[in-house]
Amino acid sequence: MMHITHKDFKIPALGYGTWQLREQDCLTGVQKALEIGYRHIDTAQIYENEEFVGDAIRNSGVERKEVFLTTKIWMSNVRDGALQKSLDGSLKKLKTDYVDLLLIHWPVKETPFAEQMEALQEVQKEGQAKLIGVSNFTVAQMTEVVETLGVDLATNQVEYHPFLSQSPVYDYMVDHGMFLTAYSPLARGKINDEKDLLSLAHKYGKTVGQIALRWLVQQEGVAAIPKAASEKHMRENFNIFDFTLDEMDMKIIHGLAREGGRLINPDWAPKWDASKAA
Numbered sequence: 001m002m003h004i005t006h007k008d009f010k011i012p013a014l015g016y017g018t019w020q021l022r023e024q025d026c027l028t029g030v031q032k033a034l035e036i037g038y039r040h041i042d043t044a045q046i047y048e049n050e051e052f053v054g055d056a057i058r059n060s061g062v063e064r065k066e067v068f069l070t071t072k073i074w075m076s077n078v079r080d081g082a083l084q085k086s087l088d089g090s091l092k093k094l095k096t097d098y099v100d101l102l103l104i105h106w107p108v109k110e111t112p113f114a115e116q117m118e119a120l121q122e123v124q125k126e127g128q129a130k131l132i133g134v135s136n137f138t139v140a141q142m143t144e145v146v147e148t149l150g151v152d153l154a155t156n157q158v159e160y161h162p163f164l165s166q167s168p169v170y171d172y173m174v175d176h177g178m179f180l181t182a183y184s185p186l187a188r189g190k191i192n193d194e195k196d197l198l199s200l201a202h203k204y205g206k207t208v209g210q211i212a213l214r215w216l217v218q219q220e221g222v223a224a225i226p227k228a229a230s231e232k233h234m235r236e237n238f239n240i241f242d243f244t245l246d247e248m249d250m251k252i253i254h255g256l257a258r259e260g261g262r263l264i265n266p267d268w269a270p271k272w273d274a275s276k277a278a
């Protein structure tokens with residue numbers, strides 16, 4: 001496993017995503033992931049599976065402190081008071097008294113960021129969240145939070161895979177001591193037939209998914225959180241630490257970013273930063 005060092009924290013660069021894993025599938029998935037060796041689990045209030053993530057961690061026999069656990073505050077819970085109350089609910093479901101990382105899931109314009117951040121900082125001070133961060137924030141929004149409000153954000157969790165460049169967002173984070181958490185790192189399966197990735201897969205004796213994940217974690221300060229329901233995919237995604245992509249091949253993959261590469265773009269999304277081929 002590779003790790004990202006952030007302050008006193010060592011964050012496993014490869015995590016396990018749980019969106020759309022419900023009930024028994026989530027329980028089995030997270031338990032199997034922990035058995036394979038994953039030590040970084042990503043959930044969210046809106047996934048409605050925190051209870052099963054909590055059960056899986058508890059049943060696994062892996063000590064709580066060995067697991068880097070992230071959850072996210074849903075949009076309807078970002079107000080002062082609601083955030084703290086909803087986190088209490090999440091922790092109860094997760095059967096723990098803290099998460100390692102707590103994120104604001106999407107930027108909500110109707111509630112001032114100052115109010116949201118004060119609430120986040122309060123729960124951090126109380127030890128209910130070791131690190132705090134955001135998800136789906138643009139550079140302008142990160143600038144407001146980090147520079148105007150002076151908040152110490154650990155990460156911005158954003159969509160990132162070979163078909164989507166995140167250069168402005170990534171550059172901002174590197175410059176401000178943050179790490180990037182890449183969601184939908186396999187482009188939700190869309191990369192599987194891409195010819196350059198297929199030829200790199202052939203060259204390195206790996207699969208397309210392994211090439212994409214390796215490309216992500218090989219970048220400074222990038223963590224990836226693929227979701228896999230099947231044990232085969234879970235094992236495959238975990239098996240990316242025995243090879244290195246050379247510089248030329250890293251560049252080839254960077255060059256695959258394209259128009260229409262973004263997959264997650266709901267009505268409430270912000271106006272995304274324009275980046276090459278985005």
Ligand SMILES: NC(=O)c1ccc[n+]([C@@H]2O[C@H](COP(=O)([O-])OP(=O)(O)OC[C@H]3O[C@@H](n4cnc5c(N)ncnc54)[C@H](OP(=O)(O)O)[C@@H]3O)[C@@H](O)[C@H]2O)c1
Pocket residue numbers: 016017018019020042043105135136157158182183184185186187188189192207209210225226227228229230232233234236237264
């Ligand atoms: N912050 C946000 O707004 C946000 C948004 C989206 C996602 N996320 C997080 O990011 C995680 C991952 O993103 P995602 O679930 O959208 O997409 P993803 O991880 O890019 O792709 C998941 C899909 O790829 C398949 N897959 C997994 N491993 C594979 C492999 N080795 N070969 C071929 N196919 C493979 C999975 O199939 P099987 O399941 O059948 O194995 C599933 O259909 C989520 O679970 C969630 O935790 C966060």
